[in-house]
Amino acid sequence: MQNRLIKKTGDEISPLGFGAMRLPLKNGKVNRELAKEQIYHAIDSGINFIDTAYLYGDSETFLGEVLQGEYKDKVKLCSKLPSINVRKYEDMEKYLDEQLKRLQRDCIDYYLIHSIDLKTFNRLLKRDLLKFISKAKEEGKIKHIGFSYHGPKDEFETVLDGYDWDVVMIQYNYFDDNVQVGMEGIERAASRGMGIFVMEPLKGGILAGKMPKEAEDILRKADANKSNAQWALEWVLNNGNITCVLSGMNSIDQIDENIEIASKTTPLSLSFDEMETIEYVKRVMRNSLKINCSTCGYCVPCPQGVNIPTCMRIYNEKYLFEHKGLFNPSLIDYFQYVGGVMGNASNAGLCNGCGKCLRKCPQKLDIISELEKVKKEFEFPGMDYVLLFIRKVGFPVYKYLVKLLNR
Secondary structure, three states: OEEEOOOOOOOOOEEEEEEEEHHOOOOOOHHHHHHHHHHHHHOOOOOOOOEOOOOOHHHHHHHHHHHHOOHEEEEEEEEEEEEHHOOHHHHHHHHHHHHHHHHHHEEEEEEEEEEEOHHHHHHHHOOOOOHHHHHHOOOEEEEEEEEEEEOOOOHHHHHOOOOOEEEEEEOOOOOOOOOOOOHHHHHHHHHHEEEEEEEOOOHHHHHHHOHHHHHHHHHHHOOOOHOOOHHHHHHHHHOOOOOOOOOOOHHHHHHHHHHHHHOOOOOOOOOOHHHHHHHHHHHHHOEEEEEEEOOOOOOOOOOOOOOHHHHHHHHHHHHOOOOOOOOOOOHHHHHHOOOOOOOOOOOHOOOOOOOHHHHHHOOOOOOHHHHHHHHHOOOOOOOHHHHHHHHHEEEEHHHHHHHHOOO
16 A cells, blocks of 8 residues: 655555454454454554544553554554543543553554534633643653544634644545535645544445445446445545545455555546546435435524534435434434434424524525424434433443443
8 A cells, every 4th residue: 555644743654544443342342362363464464553542442452452562663543532521621631541551552643532523622622622732742642633523514624723733534435525524624634734534434334335226327337346335435545635544344354355445546546437437426316315405504503403404414314325224324323413412402303493594595495394304204202301311321321331341
């Protein structure tokens, strides 16, 4: 693989990184022997960047055990501050020290503030985040600092301007190319010399799986031997501003396949015809949407707090990717991103029909009627109590179990 340079840090990073969130498990913990074989195989094959986080089960402890000796010097290790757990300044120092102990390192190469949007960033600023960063750097506990972004496009630049960041981690794939930070945000970060790491290049596996028939036909006609996953990874890696694509690989075959793709795909290596094929596929998928929403965000903020673009996006994806079953991916996304599990509720059911969004929509959608469809699809009597139980009982129990597993 041809490594890519981060101008701000001087590090040359492999275009494919190993995401440790989905390591193989055994009895609820990382399967040490199997995962070690995969990690070593990935490093021996040229991967030099591994991404983990405090909240990724016992992955930090596992990586601390196996990344020793020659393997310790062969990789840049990235981990993340669990911003959701930070209540006061001392929490940040406590978590970093605990992570260093887990990872068996004196210093973390790349340290990211996990899951940031503008509201979270402002909350952490009030708890002296910048003081924490400066002190951790001065003490040699972290080399480079960044954040993983989980907010809307219109907030990204404000967070970007909030500190002299070294790197950023974003969600980016050919279907969501305009959903989170978009090309504009990527170019802004790149113009500052920042490293740009991509999570969800396959949209949680969706772009590697079943597509609408017309989209499948387009891809097979263009190249019958190329998998859906290959199309998706190549599209991301073709962007020269992208430093590294993170993949949660959990088999040797997956590692080898992804390394082969990353080795062949250099910036601007896709042909015009190949790029046009992806555009055709995107067009087919967009035309298959139940709601003709481009998630531009002009309709927000909503006076009632409804996250209109996200509600409509999740509704569209349920039908576009044929999500079925009681706990299908779209329902889980709805609970997590707008239901209030991960923050304040912003679900469709909060709409009171005030109509302030209607005049702002470039597509001239009847947003009130469309939100009613979303509400009917995902919401049910007693939903608020279910989500309250998850927040008050489910999350604390999960955190407690994670803590037990990491002892």
